[in-house]
Amino acid sequence: MTSPHTPGLVAGRLDAEEIALNFADLHPAYDPHEAAVAADRCYFCHDAPCVTACPTDIDIPLFVRQISTGQPEAAAQTIFEQNILGGMCARVCPTETLCEEACVREAAEGKPVEIGRLQRFATDSAMARQGHPFLRGETTGKSIGVIGSGPAGLACAHRLAMKGHAVTIYEARERPGGLNEFGLAAYKTTEDFAAREIDWLLGIGGITVAYGKTFGDNIDLPALQQEHDAVFLGVGLSDVNALDLPGFDLSGVRNAVDFIAELRQADDKTSIPVGRDVVVIGGGMTAIDAAVQSRLLGAANVTLAYRRGRDAMGASGFEQDLAAKHGVRLMTNATPVAVHGHGAVQEIELEHTQAANGTLQATGERFRVPADQVLLAIGQTLTQDAGLTTERGKIAVTGPGRTSLAGVWAGGDCTLGEDLTVVAVAEGRDAAEDIHAALS
Incomplete structure (x- = not known):
């Protein structure tokens, strides 16, 4: 794969003000009143299904009750005892398929307690203080x-x-x-x-x-x-899976993880080149992140192509809807077969697939999509x-x-x-x- 700085890729498709607006916080933080109102929706279940659904076993009813009684820092302590990276997890965990999907309010009303945003409120409150919430134990010599x-x-x-x-x-x-x-x-x-x-x-x-x-x-x-x-x-x-197909060594083809890393480390997002017609290959969170951010950088047309059906995608339903909301075209049952262009990518050729007898099969029906940038999010090894x-x-x-x-x-x-x-x-x-x- 070649350098991302190739013909067809343009930096600064949007001005700095629009970029800043596009990359604003996905889930803005609660203020104290909003947190209190959200916490009051909790039933504080004794055998809370949300706790069972949390991989770190945080006592969710306890920390939500602590927020509702005006003790956000105590709530943070409850969180940190189980998950020291509770602040980040509150921002990036697919809560919609974990704790919030298990919430009794979700089952009863279709609107769960917003556990992730409440967790962020508590952890942000505690991290704003001076000092660390835990003391280091007596030195063991190990x-x-x-x-x-x-x-x-x-x-x-x-x-x-x-x-x-x-x-x-x-x-x-x-x-x-x-x-x-x-x-x-x-x-x-x-x-x-x-x-x-x-x-x-x-x-x-x-x-x-x-x-x-x-x-x-x-x-x-x-x-x-x-x-x-x-x-x-x-x-x-750290190794990205290879896709050994014709044309995938053309300029404009790169790994999605490298694209995301470059964007995350950029002091000025307007400096990141992006294509006008971007195609992302994959169906997981990385694919969604690459596709949405391409749109936010100013790509006119972004297509996410996944070889299986939408229900088999690794990305959650929320993430899929987020992509669609930002104008990403979700193309399922389509697998790449070649990239075409003269030195740089101009089109990607795909083939329709179908599930038959428990296996994925190619149909022989091929088509092409314009592309001046192809991002591969096909897993790591x-x-x-x-x-x-x-x-x-x-x-x-x-x-x-x-x-x-x-x-x-x-x-x-x-x-x-x-x-x-x-x-x-x-x-x-x-x-x-x-x-x-x-x-x-």
């Missing part, structure tokens, strides 16, 4: 190496620091955060929230971050095991497994993240399970508890 500073690695490191262990996080990039910093749509985490949350999290002390350390390159597992009493792998999925047992292309674990190698744990996107921030946090937290028990 050292743990954490590979990757994404949600799983950060959650693991924080919980271990709470227990009094010394933690070193090894991060390949120049900034921490992983998916939260580089992989989410800019309108989901505004005002540099990811970086501010990490600074706040590291306030507990006992955690050192070493940058420019790439697993399998300038650091390896045997060396880390020699240096530390335990190792946690939160390496994510594990860079390297360091000889650990793998399953379906990911590191195999048992219980709270135990790998096939003694003294090594793993969690987050590099292991099996849903690739969600909140799931990664839960896995990092639970692995830390198991590491602490093993070292004790």
